Amino acid sequence: MVPDVPHYWLHPRDIPEARAAQAEMAARLVAEDDLPPRIARLGGADVSNTRFDPAKMVHAALVALDASADAVLATATESRRADFPYVPGYLAFREVPPLLACWSRLAVRPEVILVDGHGVAHPRGFGVACHLGLVFGVPTIGVAKSLLVGEGEPGPEPGDTVPLMWKGARIGTALRTRRGARPVYVSTGHRVSLETAVAIVLGATRGRRLPTAIRAAHDAANVARLRT
DNA sequence: GCGACAG
DNA sequence: ATCTTGTCGC
Numbered sequence: 140m141v142p143d144v145p146h147y148w149l150h151p152r153d154i155p156e157a158r159a160a161q162a163e164m165a166a167r168l169v170a171e172d173d174l175p176p177r178i179a180r181l182g183g184a185d186v187s188n189t190r191f192d193p194a195k196m197v198h199a200a201l202v203a204l205d206a207s208a209d210a211v212l213a214t215a216t217e218s219r220r221a222d223f224p225y226v227p228g229y230l231a232f233r234e235v236p237p238l239l240a241c242w243s244r245l246a247v248r249p250e251v252i253l254v255d256g257h258g259v260a261h262p263r264g265f266g267v268a269c270h271l272g273l274v275f276g277v278p279t280i281g282v283a284k285s286l287l288v289g290e291g292e293p294g295p296e297p298g299d300t301v302p303l304m305w306k307g308a309r310i311g312t313a314l315r316t317r318r319g320a321r322p323v324y325v326s327t328g329h330r331v332s333l334e335t336a337v338a339i340v341l342g343a344t345r346g347r348r349l350p351t352a353i354r355a356a357h358d359a360a361n362v363a364r365l366r367t
Numbered sequence: 368g369c370g371a372c373a374g
Numbered sequence: 375a376t377c378t379t380g381t382c383g384c
Contacts, residue, residue, distance in 0.1 A: 152372095186374070190376035197375095225375075227372040234374075256373050266373070287373045319383095324373090 140235065140274065148224050157229050158263065164273050165265040173330035174251050174278040181206040181343060182249030183352030184241075184271060186234045187360035188225075196367065197221040199237035200359035202352060203247040206343070209351045213247035215240075216363040227287060228262050231270035242275055251278040251331060251339065253352045257287055258336075260303055260311040260326035272329025279328030280336040281311070282353060286324060293322050298341060312337050320348040 140160075180203050187198040196218060203213040217240040223233040234256075257266035258281025268281030289305030291313035303311035303324055311326030314337060325337050343350035349357075 186375085188374070188375040192376095225374060227374090230373055261373080281373085283373050285373065288371090 140232075152226065154226065154229055154232075157232055161231075161263050161265040161270075164270065165263065167273060168259070168265070168269055168327075169330045170259075170327055170332065171330070172332045172335050174335075178206045178250050178339065180204065180212060180247060180249040181339070181350075181352045182252030182277075183255075183350070183354075183356035184238055184252055185255040185353060185356035185360050186237065187357070187364045188221075189364060195221045196364070197233065197237055198360045198363040198367070199234065199241050200356045200363060201238060201241035201245050201252075202355045202359055203245060203249040204352050204355060209345070211355055213245050214355075214359050215242070215245040216359055217241050218363050218367050230256055231265075231267040234267055235270050235274055238271060239274060249277070251280060252328075253280050253282050253340065253343065253350050254328060255282060255284075255353050255356065257281045257283045257324065258311070258326035258328035260287065260289055260305070260324055262288055264310070266326070266328075268326070268328030278330040280331055280339060281324075281326040281328050282340055282350060283324040283326075284321070284349070289324075291324075295319075297344075297346075300337060309333075314340065316341065316344045317346065317348045323348065 258268035272279030
C-alpha cells in the first residue's frame with residue numbers, strides 16, 4: 140500500500156509508483172450509496188503531526204460516535220514514525236497506514252467515516268477518503284478545510300452549497316456549514332453518493348464549521364501527540 | 368517558465 | 375499539520 144522507497148523523502152513532488160497505485164484503486168471506487176438509510180454510528184478520522192519533529196512522528200485517531208447524540212462510542216489512536224512524507228496529492232500514503240492500525244482496534248464499527256481531507260476532489264480522483272474507504276471496505280466521505288484542486292464559493296448561510304468544479308467537471312460540493320466561516324469541501328470517498336455525503340456532513344455539523352466526528356478525531360489525535 | 372499544492 | 379493571547383462578536 141505504501142511504496143517503500145526512502146528516496147521519496149528527497150523527491151517529494153512526483154511519485155510514479157504511488158500515482159499508478161492510485162489509478163488502479165480509483166477504478167474500484169463505488170460512487171453510489173451502499174449504506175443504511177439511517178446512520179446510527181458515524182466515524183471520524185484525522186492525523187496530527189508534530190512540528191519540527193526529527194522523528195517524523197504521526198498520531199492517527201479514529202473515533203465512532205452515536206450519530207444522533209454525538210456521544211463517543213469508541214476511540215483508537217496510533218502513534219508511530221511516518222514512513223512517507225507529506226506530499227500534496229499523496230497524503231493517503233502517509234496517513235492510511237497508521238489509521239489502519241486504529242481501525243483494527245476500534246471496538247465499534249461506524250457505518251460511514253468522515254475523513255479530514257479530500258475524496259475524489261483530487262488531481263487523480265483518489266484522495267485519502269477514497270483510499271481509506273477501499274482499504275477499510277467501508278463507506279467514506281471526504282471533508283476538507285481547503286482546496287487541493289477546483290473552485291467554488293457557496294453563499295453565506297449555513298447549508299448554502301455550490302458545485303465544486305474542476306476542468307469542467309463536478310468533483311464535489313463547497314458547503315457553508317457556519318456563518319462567517321470558510322466553507323468546507325465535501326467529496327465522495329467510497330460507497331456514498333455526493334448528495335448523501337453532503338446531507339450527512341450538514342447533519343453532523345451542529346452549528347460548528349466541522350462535523351463533531353472530525354473534531355473528536357482531531358482532539359483524540361492531539362491527545363495522543365501531546366501525551367507522547 | 369511560473370505558481371499552486373488536502374494534512 | 376503546528377507555533378500561540380488576547381480579543382472581537384453573537
